[in-house]
Amino acid sequence: xxxxVVYKRLPSDFNAASIVVASVPxxxxxxxxxxxxxxxxxxxxxxxxxxxxETLKVVKEHTILIYNTDxxxxxxxxxxxxxxxxxxENEPLLVRxxxxxxxxxxxxxxxxxxxxxxxxxxxxxKEQGAGIIFYLDQEGRNAGLTMKTAANHMEQVHRIDTSQTxxxxxxxxxxxxxxxxxxxxxxxxxxxxxxxxxxxxxxxxAVRDAGVEVIREQNQTAPTPDSLAYLRAKRELMGHxxxxxxxxxxxxxxxITKLRMLLPRLTLEHVQELEKIVNGTKVSAETLLAREPx
Numbered sequence: 001x002x003x004x005v006v007y008k009r010l011p012s013d014f015n016a017a018s019i020v021v022a023s024v025p026x027x028x029x030x031x032x033x034x035x036x037x038x039x040x041x042x043x044x045x046x047x048x049x050x051x052x053x054e055t056l057k058v059v060k061e062h063t064i065l066i067y068n069t070d071x072x073x074x075x076x077x078x079x080x081x082x083x084x085x086x087x088x089e090n091e092p093l094l095v096r097x098x099x100x101x102x103x104x105x106x107x108x109x110x111x112x113x114x115x116x117x118x119x120x121x122x123x124x125x126k127e128q129g130a131g132i133i134f135y136l137d138q139e140g141r142n143a144g145l146t147m148k149t150a151a152n153h154m155e156q157v158h159r160i161d162t163s164q165t166x167x168x169x170x171x172x173x174x175x176x177x178x179x180x181x182x183x184x185x186x187x188x189x190x191x192x193x194x195x196x197x198x199x200x201x202x203x204x205x206a207v208r209d210a211g212v213e214v215i216r217e218q219n220q221t222a223p224t225p226d227s228l229a230y231l232r233a234k235r236e237l238m239g240h241x242x243x244x245x246x247x248x249x250x251x252x253x254x255x256i257t258k259l260r261m262l263l264p265r266l267t268l269e270h271v272q273e274l275e276k277i278v279n280g281t282k283v284s285a286e287t288l289l290a291r292e293p294x
Contacts, residue, residue, distance in 0.1 A: 005077050008038075016184035018042050025076040025084060028065070032119065033126040036066040036076060036084055040188075042137075042181045062181055063135035066189075067125045082190035086130040092193035092215055094131030096121035097182055097203050099138040102145060103152075111152070116221035121197045124217075132189070134182050141166075142176040161229065179203060183210035199240045 005024045023039035042060045068086040076084065087093055098121065104114035118133070125131030140148025143166060151165035166174045183206065186194070193213040196204060199220060208214050234240040 008077055008081075010188070011081070014188055016187065018181040018184045019188065022081075022188070025066075025079075027076070030122075032122040033067060036068060036072065038064040038066065038084065040064060040181060040185055060137040060181075062137050062185075063133075064185060065122075065133040065135060067122075067129070067131050069129040081188050085132065085189050085191065087191065092195045092213060093191055094125050094128055094197060094217070095186075095191075095194040096125070096131070096133045096197040096219070097136065097179065097207075098133055099136045099141065099177060102139060103148075110225075113221050117219050120219060120221060124197065132191075134185065136177070136181070138177050141174065142178075143171065147171075155229075162234065175202065177202075179206040183207060183212065186210070186212055199234075201240070 008022045008024050010019070010022060019040045020043045021041040023041075025036050025038045028035045028037040040062050042062060066084050068084065070086050072079070072084070085093070096118070098114070098118050101112060101114035103109035104112045104116075105118060108115060118135075121131075121133060125133070139145045140151070143151070147166065147169065150169065151162070154160040154165040154168055155162060160168060163174055179202075186192075186207070187210075191212070194207065195215045195217050196207060197217045197219045198204060199218065204214055204216055
């Protein structure tokens with residue numbers, strides 16, 4: 001048996017401030033398709049967002065999930081980084097930048113839309129046949145789980161909205177995320193054009209500032225009664241690109257969410273039926289959604 005492989009060697013001409021180590025890539029089968037998992041390690045000095053005087057030495061491990069339908073099999077460590085990704089150089093690649101949310105992603109909390117956004121992104125990428133999800137170790141908009149929990153306490157007990165909670169603890173803002181590791185990873189993987197699945201203008205700007213062409217793709221899901229105030233604050237106070245109809249508390253937001261999840265699979269016949277619905281015929285949206293996609 002050969003020595004076990006832990007790291008995948010970075011290219012000799014790769015120069016990036018954020019990424020110091022990349023893991024060996026592996027196959028990762030999930031309920032929403034079979035993916036390639038690659039971990040990149042970021043090692044940087046980050047000033048504590050609570051304005052403490054000390055500077056913490058922080059090591060973060062970020063996940064890169066790559067969807068590739070080209071039938072990659074066997075030992076992925078022998079492939080180059082660019083070979084891990086299915087790309088058409090003339091077409092932008094679907095990309096989702098997703099910050100870790102332990103409450104939503106792992107514990108299925110209804111207080112936010114994080115898990116639903118992640119699932120929708122995985123479904124859309126799987127249907128399109130190629131794409132990447134960056135799952136970033138940036139809990140609580142990079143303030144950490146303890147501060148996020150305290151902020152949630154402020155929301156629940158004192159009715160302080162999510163755009164203001166961190167400032168109440170003397171922190172200099174409400175979002176401490178940076179996306180250098182994403183733009184460096186895009187460079188490592190040879191990606192210059194993306195369709196970014198996001199509602200956050202800061203993510204769009206960060207990727208564009210790195211010289212990557214960006215087309216924005218919506219990622220909106222129906223709110224729950226528990227997440228409605230949170231989503232309204234993100235739209236009205238934090239500038240997130242959420243449509244008013246998706247945060248107005250009406251029941252039709254759930255129908256819109258289901259239709260958007262079906263968009264990659266809609267045929268011309270489906271679109272014609274949707275036009276009938278819009279034009280006020282008796283065809284029901286429930287009938288359309290109950291059909292098995294072609």
